[in-house]
Amino acid sequence: MVPAYRSVFKDEAKLDITYVPSRLPHREAEMRLLREFFSFMLSTPEKMAQRVLIVGDVGTGKTALSQRFGADIVQQAKQQGLNLHYIHVNCRQYRGSLFFILHHAVSVFHPNFPKRGFSAEELLNIFLQILDEQNAHVILTLDEFENLIEKEGSEPVYKLTRLQETRLNKPQRISLICILKNVKAVESLDPSTRSTLQSNIIRLEKYSKEQLVDIISDRVQLAFKPLAVSEDTISLIAELAHSEGGNARFAIELLWRAGKYADAEDLGAVTPECVRKAVSSIYAITRKSDLASLSLHEKLFLLGMARFFKENDRAYASITEVEQAYAVVCEEFGVEPHTHTQLWKYLQVLSALGIIEKSVSSTGQRGRTTLICLPGIPAHELERELAMLLEKESG
C-alpha cells in the first residue's frame, strides 16, 4: 500500500456512509421543520407521540437529516435531564420484519436480549415496559420504510401508530420518523393508518449543482489534506452527481474513490482525471444498487461469483459452482461459510436487488437446475468494488 504520509486523505472516515456531518448544507429549512415537529419532546414528551414522513430520492440527505436531528435532540434532552433516545433502523437491513426491527430497538437497552420465544407484539410490550421503567422516550426512525410495508402490510404500522389506545392514561413513549423514497408507498396502507402518517411530510428536493459544490467542499475540508482537492475537481464531481439525480451520496462516494485513485498513483492531489477514472469504474454499480448495504456473507458470496465469471468465460454458473467459489472466498477471509440454505436466501436478496439474475434450466440430466448470471456489471469491476468494500470493513 501507499505510505500514509503521501496520502491525499487526512481523515478518510469523514467520507464513510455512516458519517453524519455536524452541518447539512441546504437542508436548514427542513431541519427547522423537523425540530418544530418534535419541539414538544423537550417540554412535554409524555403528552404526545409524533409521526413524521421524510420523503426524497436517493442521495437527497434523508438519512443524514434524520440522524443529525436525532443526535442533536438527544444531546439537548440530556442537558435538560430528559431520558430521550433516538433509534435509527434500516428496515431493509432487518428484512422489513417488525419483529427484527423491535428486537433491535430492545437491544439498545438490553444488548443480549434473546431472539427466540417472543412474538412481535410481545416484543412491543416489552419495549414499552422498558421505556416505562426508565421513564424514557424514543424517536424511532424507520429508514427505507417501504420494506416494512412490503413485508408486513398495514398491520405493524397500525400497531406502532395506535400504541396508546391500549395503554390507558400512561405516558406516550414512541414517536416515529418514517423515511421513504416515494410517498406513494404509504397509499397501500389502510385509510386510518395512512391519514395518521400523512399529516407531517418533509420533502427533500434534489440538490442543484451549486448546492452539491457546497456539500463536497465541506467534506473535502474534513477528509483531505489542504490543497489536495482543487476547485476543478470539486466542480467536476458536483456536475457528475447532479446529472446522477442530484445525488449527494454519489458525490461523496465519487470523492472518496477519486482520492483512492490519487493515492494508488501516488499523485499527492486528486485531479479531475482521478474523478473520471473513479466514475467510469463504478457507474454501473452505483446505479444498480448499493453494494455497501449488503451483509458480509452476501458480499462474500457475490465476490465468489464475480471471481467465477472473471476466471471462466461463461455467461451462466450453477449453484454448485458459485457455492464452491464462495467457500474459497470464505477461506481467504478467514470466516466460516454459511449453509446452503442461507446461501439460497442470499440469492433471493441479490436477485431482488437486480445484481444477479436467476433462471431455471430444465435441460440438465438431473432435472431442473438454477443458473445464475451477472446481467449488467463487468465481473472484474464488481470484484474490485467488493474487494474495496470488504477491505474497508475489515480495516
Added chain:
Amino acid sequence: MVPAYRSVFKDEAKLDITYVPSRLPHREAEMRLLREFFSFMLSTPEKMAQRVLIVGDVGTGKTALSQRFGADIVQQAKQQGLNLHYIHVNCRQYRGSLFFILHHAVSVFHPNFPKRGFSAEELLNIFLQILDEQNAHVILTLDEFENLIEKEGSEPVYKLTRLQETRLNKPQRISLICILKNVKAVESLDPSTRSTLQSNIIRLEKYSKEQLVDIISDRVQLAFKPLAVSEDTISLIAELAHSEGGNARFAIELLWRAGKYADAEDLGAVTPECVRKAVSSIYAITRKSDLASLSLHEKLFLLGMARFFKENDRAYASITEVEQAYAVVCEEFGVEPHTHTQLWKYLQVLSALGIIEKSVSSTGQRGRTTLICLPGIPAHELERELAMLLEKESG
C-alpha cells in the same frame, strides 16, 4: 471528662514514654560519639560489625539517645540507597530470652514467623539468611541488657559478638548497641566477650537542674498550649526530677500528670500546685517500678487486686479472691480473661518487680494457701494509676 477546648494539652502524645524528640538537649556530645562509632555504616557496612555500650542511670536518656540515633541513621542510609535497619529490643520485655529477642528481630522482616520449632541458634542463622538475601544491615539495640546476661549468661552474648567467625568471607550484618544501668553487669561475662564489648562505652551522666529545665521546656512547647505552663512550674518539676537522681523521664511523667490534674480541675494552666499533687500521688509508684511496662493483662490483674484491697479493709487476699476481681475487670474492659496458669505467671512477674508480695499460709483447713499483699503502695493510688495507664493505652 473535660471538653478538649479547655485542656492545657496541645498534643499529649509528645509526653508519651515512646515518643522520641528530634533533638535531645545536652546529649549532643554523646550523639556525636555514637555517630562516630557507626560512621562506617554509611560507607562500608559490610566490612565490620560495631559494638557499643551505653551506660547510665534511670532517666539519663539512654533509650532516647539510641532511638534518635537509630531513626536518623536509617533515614540517611535510605537516602543513600542502603538497606539499613535499626531494631530496638527491650530485653526485660522479652524476659531476657535470646530466643524471644531474636524472634522479635526476625518478626521485623516476617511478622508472623512461627515461634515454635526453632532453637535460638537456628533463629540467629535464619536472621542472617534474611539479611543476606535482602543485603540488609542491622543495628540491634539490646535495651536493659542486664536482663539478657542474668537470664542467659555469657553464651548468647558470645554468639552475637562472634557471628562472623563461622561466616567465612560473608558480609558483616549485625552491629550491637547494649544499653545498661551499670557497666558492672558486663563483668560477669567471660573475659573475651567482655573485652569485645567494653571497647566503646558511652556514659550518660545525670542531668543537672538547669539541663532538666531545658528538657522540660522543649516538651512543654511540643505538648502544651501556649502559656499553659509557667516558668515556675517548669522550675519546680526540674527541681523534683533533679532530686530524684537527675531523672528526665520522671520529669516528663510529672509534667504529664500535672497537666492531667490541671485538666481535672479545669484550671486552664498547669500551676505548681498541680505539680505537687502529681508528685505526691506517684512518688511511691514511680520508685517501685514502671507500671507502664506491664502487659495489658498484668495491668488488668493488678487493677483487680488494687480494687479488692480498696474495697476490703484487709492486708492479705487469696488467689481466688484476686482472680475473681480480675475477672470483673476483664468484663469491664471487654477482654477475655487469661487462664489460671497464666495468672500464676503474672504473679511471679509482679512479685519479682516488688509490686506485690506473696506468702504461703499453712493455717487453712485445705492445706497451704498463697496469700497476696500490696506492701508499699496505697491501693487507691495504684488503682488510679492503672486506670490512667489503661485509658491512655486504649484511647
Added chain:
Amino acid sequence: MLIMVNMQIETVLGNKLRIKILKILSKIRELNVTEIARRLGANHKTTMKHLKILENEGILQHKRFGRIRLYRFNENSVKAKAIQTLLETWENAENIR
C-alpha cells in the same frame, strides 16, 4: 426462595459454576437464564439455584420481561465491582502470557 445473607466469600465463590456465571456476565454484561444455562452447560434448575445465591449476595440483579429474566451484575455492589475487576485482570493476565 433461598434467602442467605452475609455468606463467607469462600462459600459464595468456592464453586466453579458460580465463577463461570460471573465470567459469562462479566463479558456479556446481561443475559437471560436459558442462555446462561446453555453457555454454562448446566440445566435450568441448577443455573437458577446458583443465580439466586449470587443475587442474594447482592452480586447479581435481574429484570423480568414476560417469560424471561435478564441477569446482570448489580451496579451498586462494591463486591460485584471487585469481582469484575478480578475477572478482567485474570483474562488480561492470561492474554499477556
Added chain:
Amino acid sequence: MLIMVNMQIETVLGNKLRIKILKILSKIRELNVTEIARRLGANHKTTMKHLKILENEGILQHKRFGRIRLYRFNENSVKAKAIQTLLETWENAENIR
C-alpha cells in the same frame, strides 16, 4: 511437583479451601504452612496441595527458612492484587451491613 499453567479462574478459585487460604494470607500477609493448615482446619498434605496450585498460578510465592516455608501473595502478580482487593472489599462490605 504439580505444574499447571494458565488455569481457568473457576478452576483455581472454585474451591473453598483455596479461597480460605487467600483470605488468611490477605489478612495475615505471610504465614508458615503449619499455621495455614491449622487456621484452615486441614491437614498438612491437603494444605500443601492447594498452596502449590496457587503458587503455580503465580498468585502466591514462598520463602524457605530451615524447616519452614513462609507463604505470601506474589507482589508482582496483578491477579494476586485483584484477589486481595476483592477480599478486602468483601470484608468491608460485610462490616458495613
